[in-house]
Amino acid sequence: GIQVEQSPPDLILQEGANSTLRCNFSDSVNNLQWFHQNPWGQLINLFYIPSGTKQNGRLSATTVATERYSLLYISSSQTTDSGVYFCAGRPNTPLVFGKGTRLSVIA
Amino acid sequence: DSGVTQTPKHLITATGQRVTLRCSPRSGDLSVYWYQQSLDQGLQFLIHYYNGEERAKGNILERFSAQQFPDLHSELNLSSLELGDSALYFCASSLQQGAGEKLFFGSGTQLSVL
Numbered sequence: 366g367i368q369v370e371q372s373p374p375d376l377i378l379q380e381g382a383n384s385t386l387r388c389n390f391s392d393s394v395n396n397l398q399w400f401h402q403n404p405w406g407q408l409i410n411l412f413y414i415p416s417g418t419k420q421n422g423r424l425s426a427t428t429v430a431t432e433r434y435s436l437l438y439i440s441s442s443q444t445t446d447s448g449v450y451f452c453a454g455r456p457n458t459p460l461v462f463g464k465g466t467r468l469s470v471i472a
Numbered sequence: 473d474s475g476v477t478q479t480p481k482h483l484i485t486a487t488g489q490r491v492t493l494r495c496s497p498r499s500g501d502l503s504v505y506w507y508q509q510s511l512d513q514g515l516q517f518l519i520h521y522y523n524g525e526e527r528a529k530g531n532i533l534e535r536f537s538a539q540q541f542p543d544l545h546s547e548l549n550l551s552s553l554e555l556g557d558s559a560l561y562f563c564a565s566s567l568q569q570g571a572g573e574k575l576f577f578g579s580g581t582q583l584s585v586l
Contacts, residue, residue, distance in 0.1 A: 410577070453515075459528055459530065464514045
């Protein structure tokens with residue numbers, strides 16, 4: 366099946382810093398989503414982005430489908446951004462998740 | 473709030489027991505997915521139902537079963553529980569299937585098998 370690799374596995378930021386999280390896929394996907402799991406365990410859908418670029422406040426995402434990767438940008442990070450960020454994709458099967466990037470934002 | 477409701481939030485039980493996890497999808501959503509999240513395996517897909525019919529199976533053990541009822545709520549039944557079944561179990565729902573599908577997750581059921 367499809368493999369999803371996320372990098373970096375862990376990231377520590379000072380409040381106000383910017384960051385880029387990456388997601389690589391072993392095969393083409395026609396559905397790609399980014400999720401944030403907050404410290405309370407809730408999984409929140411951030412973006413549905415099979416291709417192109419989208420922005421939502423301080424967060425934006427870009428997917429280059431032909432090269433099988435996606436990037437999540439977090440600008441002016443806040444302590445509430447802490448948690449684990451997952452990307453997930455599907456070719457013809459239910460969403461396959463990466464192992465996530467654990468982000469800690471320090472005040 | 474995603475609109476997906478899972479109960480109970482926490483469940484503590486003993487090995488060998490059987491439990492039922494319940495999920496109510498967002499209003500209008502026909503698809504229900506179950507995922508298991510453990511520390512060593514990450515988020516693993518278990519099973520998918522669409523409008524009452526099973527559509528896909530993932531890494532679901534034979535001791536586990538699920539169904540989706542006519543009112544579209546779903547239940548995941550876990551039997552002969554083992555210590556290794558301790559995990560966070562998520563339900564997710566979506567309106568459509570296929571490429572354009574966007575998943576919304578419930579808050580999960582934390583299962584502890586002692």
